[in-house]
Amino acid sequence: xxxxxxxxxxxxxxKPLISIEPQRGWVSLELTDLWHFRELLLLxxxxxxxxxxxxxxxxxxxxxxxxxxxxxxxxxxxxxxAKLPSDGIPYPIFTYTALLPWQLFAFSLTNxxxxxxxxxxxxxxxxxxxxxxxxxxxxxxxxxxxVSFLVxxxxxxxxxxxxxxxxxxxxxxLLLAVATALAVGLWLSALNVEYRDIRYVVPFLTxxxxxxxxxxxSSSLIPEKWRLLYGLNPMTGVVEGFRWALLGSGxxxxxxxxxxxxxxxxxxxxxxxxxxxEATFADVI
Amino acid sequence: xxxxxxxxxxxxxxxxIGGSRQSNRTFRESILDTIASPIRWLRGExxxxxxxxxxxxxxxxxxxxxxxxxxxxxxxxxxTLLKVLSRITKPTKGRVDLYGRVASLLEVGTGFHSELxxxxxxxxxxxxxxxxxxxxxxxxxxxxxxxxxxxxxDTPVKHYSSGxxxxxxxxxxxxxxxxILIVDEVLAVGDxxxxxxxxxxxxxxxxxxRTVLFVSHNMAAIKALCDICILMSKGKVSKIGETGMVISNxxxxxxxxxxxxxxxxxxxxxxxxxxxxxxxxxxxxNTFYNSGYLCLQIECEITETIRGAQIAFELLNEQDECVFSxxxxxxxxxxxxxxxxxxxxxxxxxxxxxxSGRYQISVASSVPNVEMLDVLENHVVFDLLDDSSPILRLxxxxxxxxxxxxxxxxxxx
Numbered sequence: 001x002x003x004x005x006x007x008x009x010x011x012x013x014x015k016p017l018i019s020i021e022p023q024r025g026w027v028s029l030e031l032t033d034l035w036h037f038r039e040l041l042l043l044x045x046x047x048x049x050x051x052x053x054x055x056x057x058x059x060x061x062x063x064x065x066x067x068x069x070x071x072x073x074x075x076x077x078x079x080x081x082a083k084l085p086s087d088g089i090p091y092p093i094f095t096y097t098a099l100l101p102w103q104l105f106a107f108s109l110t111n112x113x114x115x116x117x118x119x120x121x122x123x124x125x126x127x128x129x130x131x132x133x134x135x136x137x138x139x140x141x142x143x144x145x146x147v148s149f150l151v152x153x154x155x156x157x158x159x160x161x162x163x164x165x166x167x168x169x170x171x172x173x174l175l176l177a178v179a180t181a182l183a184v185g186l187w188l189s190a191l192n193v194e195y196r197d198i199r200y201v202v203p204f205l206t207x208x209x210x211x212x213x214x215x216x217x218s219s220s221l222i223p224e225k226w227r228l229l230y231g232l233n234p235m236t237g238v239v240e241g242f243r244w245a246l247l248g249s250g251x252x253x254x255x256x257x258x259x260x261x262x263x264x265x266x267x268x269x270x271x272x273x274x275x276x277x278e279a280t281f282a283d284v285i
Numbered sequence: 286x287x288x289x290x291x292x293x294x295x296x297x298x299x300x301x302i303g304g305s306r307q308s309n310r311t312f313r314e315s316i317l318d319t320i321a322s323p324i325r326w327l328r329g330e331x332x333x334x335x336x337x338x339x340x341x342x343x344x345x346x347x348x349x350x351x352x353x354x355x356x357x358x359x360x361x362x363x364x365t366l367l368k369v370l371s372r373i374t375k376p377t378k379g380r381v382d383l384y385g386r387v388a389s390l391l392e393v394g395t396g397f398h399s400e401l402x403x404x405x406x407x408x409x410x411x412x413x414x415x416x417x418x419x420x421x422x423x424x425x426x427x428x429x430x431x432x433x434x435x436x437x438x439d440t441p442v443k444h445y446s447s448g449x450x451x452x453x454x455x456x457x458x459x460x461x462x463x464x465i466l467i468v469d470e471v472l473a474v475g476d477x478x479x480x481x482x483x484x485x486x487x488x489x490x491x492x493x494x495r496t497v498l499f500v501s502h503n504m505a506a507i508k509a510l511c512d513i514c515i516l517m518s519k520g521k522v523s524k525i526g527e528t529g530m531v532i533s534n535x536x537x538x539x540x541x542x543x544x545x546x547x548x549x550x551x552x553x554x555x556x557x558x559x560x561x562x563x564x565x566x567x568x569x570x571n572t573f574y575n576s577g578y579l580c581l582q583i584e585c586e587i588t589e590t591i592r593g594a595q596i597a598f599e600l601l602n603e604q605d606e607c608v609f610s611x612x613x614x615x616x617x618x619x620x621x622x623x624x625x626x627x628x629x630x631x632x633x634x635x636x637x638x639x640x641s642g643r644y645q646i647s648v649a650s651s652v653p654n655v656e657m658l659d660v661l662e663n664h665v666v667f668d669l670l671d672d673s674s675p676i677l678r679l680x681x682x683x684x685x686x687x688x689x690x691x692x693x694x695x696x697x698x
Binding site for chain 1 (some may be wrong): 292369370377380382387389404408409412414415
């Protein structure tokens with residue numbers, strides 16, 4: 001029979017291609033599997049980007065409108081009315097520089113927290129490495145970031161802010177922001193599968209986190225004795241890093257490595273928790 | 286043993302019921318639960334978290350190039366088995382070895398996004414099902430012409446008719462080329478002609494040397510496609526073997542379509558039901574098709590004159606829900622006077638609103654609001670199968686206890 005010939009040539013004698021066993025103890029990340037599905041990762045990211053502004057009149061302009069409007073509001077309230085110091089930098093660009101990484105972080109975090117629950121039908125019907133879902137939901141915010149970054153470049157010229165070689169370090173801080181969002185997002189997305197409370201927690205978390213990060217104000221307002229505690233927030237490092245690299249203000253010191261360490265910890269623990277819970281996602285979602 | 290495609294050994298999947306079965310627990314509940322559990326434990330309510338095995342020690346082997354049908358009642362573990370085999374959920378016990386690339390099709394159009402065009406969705410859906418971009422690009426034209434959606438390729442699928450949507454979704458899946466294909470009841474969609482096309486495509490896949498695992502309630506499709514069949518019952522493999530044999534075994538196990546009471550009539554009983562049977566064209570039968578009728582025959586003996594007595598029955602589905610009930614007074618009113626003697630009540634039951642599955646009929650007799658005369662609970666059982674009525678098959682994916690084919694009119698303006 002021709003039947004068997006075809007398949008046996010596809011699959012020579014030996015080990016099974018895939019073995020399915022109960023999950024016990026620590027689990028590997030199955031990175032090869034993740035690599036195998038890299039096209040899906042890109043497609044899901046692309047889908048989110050493409051669908052994001054579907055049926056909106058202004059379309060991708062929203063990517064610029066949101067940070068600009070926030071900047072205007074902050075400038076009026078914190079810059080004009082409250083007269084918060086901005087380290088000698090014009091307040092609008094002072095806050096806009098911080099808003100870009102902050103909104104990148106906040107959008108990514110919100111997206112990834114809801115990502116698994118939002119992909120319910122996929123999870124219960126198809127196999128693919130579940131890690132793809134939160135990762136793919138973090139990436140679209142980068143496109144918004146890129147668009148609104150163009151506005152920042154315009155502002156830098158408008159305010160005659162000299163650029164230095166420090167700008168070369170910017171990608172590092174960008175990576176840090178994405179990593180923080182992913183790390184926290186991994187935890188929240190997996191928790192959200194079992195506890196839908198997370199959905200209501202996230203808006204407060206981002207709001208609170210924003211005030212704990214020097215987005216609208218300068219970190220120089222923080223008393224020296226609280227500095228250490230304050231610096232534990234990785235987003236402080238990111239925002240200060242952005243100001244430092246682009247505006248020459250801000251403060252980047254050894255604390256940045258504490259931030260990196262903390263992000264690393266959250267990321268590793270988030271991955272472990274995620275992989276542990278992964279086996280039951282389809283059952284409880 | 287180089288020609289094995291799937292080896293399943295002692296596979297078990299346990300689910301919890303009660304306690305944490307409610308999927309969307311809140312923090313508060315789980316905290317309260319943790320606080321309360323020692324108290325419950327002291328009280329001896331240790332079985333708070335009841336568990337059940339959706340799959341229980343399942344073992345079988347499938348050779349390469351075989352087409353295997355999986356049948357069984359709802360809740361027999363078929364879907365759980367497919368979910369474990371397609372790696373959607375992990376087993377609790379045992380292991381599965383898969384010798385080859387697996388693609389599973391548990392639903393048509395998984396991951397379709399309504400805002401995206403047909404073209405975009407082909408690529409997206411293909412990637413979700415595990416195809417490479419290059420592979421999809423190569424088969425793109427074939428997929429489009431199979432789905433017959435050439436003109437609407439760049440239209441968002443939310444504007445597609447449901448028929449087009451289903452055709453496109455199946456077309457993508459049909460062009461998967463895994464070594465092992467796992468398919469759940471997906472043929473139950475689309476119009477009859479498209480169903481035939483799908484079945485043909487599935488046959489090609491099976492004849493092309495691929496291993497196909499196919500779950501369906503449609504016995505005709507299983508017979509057409511599969512050489513070997515696995516019958517599942519209560520999470521276990523209850524039969525495995527040649528398709529015809531397994532199907533007839535499935536259709537006949539504990540389906541008692543005739544019940545005769547042997548014991549003598551108790552004293553002072555005015556009405557005694559002594560026989561209930563299900564007939565098709567005058568012959569006792571336990572398998573019916575939803576295009577036809579079932580004749581319910583109830584025999585009883587009346588020992589003294591009764592005014593206003595009725596015979597009633599309830600039809601219960603596998604979930605023990607009463608689908609409907611009917612009484613002999615529905616049409617005659619209540620004035621009937623029944624003199625002593627033997628009676629045969631017959632009722633023609635139109636089956637066209639019922640979903641396929643197993644049903645029980647319980648019979649009772651009473652004088653409404655006055656007295657209960659006799660009860661026979663859940664004593665006759667029958668299986669209802671799909672025949673090829675497209676509306677009914679389409680309906681298998683819908684919710685609802687019954688299926689109605691209702692007339693619709695559409696008017697513009």
